Amino acid sequence: MLLPVETAIASGAMAPQMLISSARAATLKLANQLEAAAPQAPVLIRGGEPFSLRDAVPIADPALDLDKPMKGPFRAENLDWQGPAQAALELARIAGILPAFLVDPKDAGEAQPVSVSDLTAYKQTGALKIVTRARLPVTASDTAEIVAFRSSADTREHVALIIGEQRGDRTPLVRLHSECLTGDILGSLKCDCGPQLDAALAAMADHAANDGGWGALLYMRQEGRGIGLVNKLRAYRLQDEGFDTVDANQRLGLPDEARDFATAARMLDLLGANTIRLMTNNPKKVDALAQAGIAVSERVAHQLPDNPHNARYLATKRDRSGHLLT
Template sequence: MGEPERPRAADHGIRPLSEEPASGPSPARRVAQAVDALRHGWALALEGGPVLLPIETGVATAATAHQLLISAARAATLKLANQREAAVPHAPVLIHGGEPFTLRSALPVADPALDLANPLKGPFKAEPIAWQAQAEAALELARIAGILPAFMVDPAEAGEPVAVGAGDLAHWQDHAALRIVTRAHLPVRASETAEIVAFRSADDLREHVALVIGQQQGDVPPLVRLHSECLTGDILGSLKCDCGPQLDAALHAMAHEAAGGGWGVLLYLRQEGRGIGLINKLRAYRLQDQGFDTVDANQRLGLPDEARDFPVAARMLELLGVRSIRLMTNNPKKVGAIENAGVSVAERVPHQLPDNPHNARYLATKRDRSGHLLS
């Protein structure tokens, strides 16, 4: 006799992805197009605001502009941010240069990793922003695209821009659009009976997966680990973090749980670098090589030190039919975030592993500055 079917949502969570309305792109689709444009180096036209050209990826090599939009943290490094602005490192700041900026001259202004090679900059002055919501949206779009949060403002010769509105972001972040697209048996080292479940939404290219270990039981809270993608740690075996060992240990803990009649769910979230993207994470590593810790490195780039999307994890659990969990984490803020997203955390299960000479400072920073419960 075969194994009984695992309880699932009534429609198995599998539904067709939404189609674009005949009236034109939806707000969420416009965000997706804007993110794609930034990765390609194309300009954006912010409704109610200026045209913005991404400095890092911009392909309009003849473009020039008198103003740049950068982060408060970057402006503080350039001695241009006031105390209030500097308190929010990823807030937008508008700066004006004495000479028109080109993409080539703007890049050292945008990228703090180039400071040692390009120490002399300016003179610049900060100016008030009359389009604050659009400026904040632009920096958030840059983070989603995984590029430096820095733009040329209303540049000449920018090329045809892609239109997007600041309010469109709320629609793109609507997690109800996430769907299960397929599921299959996937034997892994920790468990030969594991099942993998893939999730996707129409307007977000990131495809998240869940690995279910053991027999799903609707009345038993599973052991759950929210694991954000880490190419360097998970795949390359980086010693700078503890991601790879944590992933492996979590899967084996779930297999042990399953052997005792319980079950576990590993949510693998495509949120590299705690939500700032692979390239920006590597930029942060370069700043760490210069002596900055992981929090300061992110902030110096003008990016949040924590930008993960925990509601997407809650939506994945909802689609799996999970309402209550035992969460493997050392981070109390993660417990609060997932509970705020509608998931009941029956227990926080510590998940600390030994450090090594390369990640000891990183773990100490997580403990001392990010509030992780580490000994």
């Protein structure tokens, strides 16, 4: 039995083992017991006593390391059900919870509630459809149209905002924008998401008005580069302790990049935009779309000035994530 640590609060559960990521295991000084593994690889650990909720939460959440530094000793144990374990960690990420589970070894890996096939079904983009569209006047363009997408295999609802007249004979200017509550809505200065959103819409409106072209802003429901809002805020707390955005995600046992570009490609295909001009500083977006069948005829730089609160964040994107920033 696998029980996510974050849902164990009401159950009062205890278990002799925990499933965590290898990145988190390394912070618990288990690296010398592990073979080289990807940061999100599953690791099964055992302590001297069964794990209670009081024990499990600070083991799972590195944001509590300063408050509860004394942990262990722990031992990494043999894990002979890698498939379900990996699927469990990935589904935890999708759910936006910590990738940590209490494990009852009596039936672990057997009658599991998750499997690799669950992930396969979730990642199939063919079920994504356009469900409705409507006129939506916005500040950048009072003739804009919004298009809503939904899949039978996924509860997330993505949208595209179309600026200008959608025409098959013109290559659209496209921006893939992952939702950012803190930046888009609350005006956070820790990132550049809000200004990038506004600037993209303004550029598309200018392109439509002056060049007769059109643009599409894809607003993707994948907060925090795919780790979810709460986990993003946990990463913010770690950044306040001195970790950069990449290290903060990895200390949580989560990837620093988990966005779903295949879904974006499917949205573009449904819009009839198989060749695009892409507004991005991230060449990995260009490559990901190309692998999914979308041709990028031009990468349009989309850099905005930094501020004292996001300068390190942007430098990390440049130096560690390969963004083309000056």
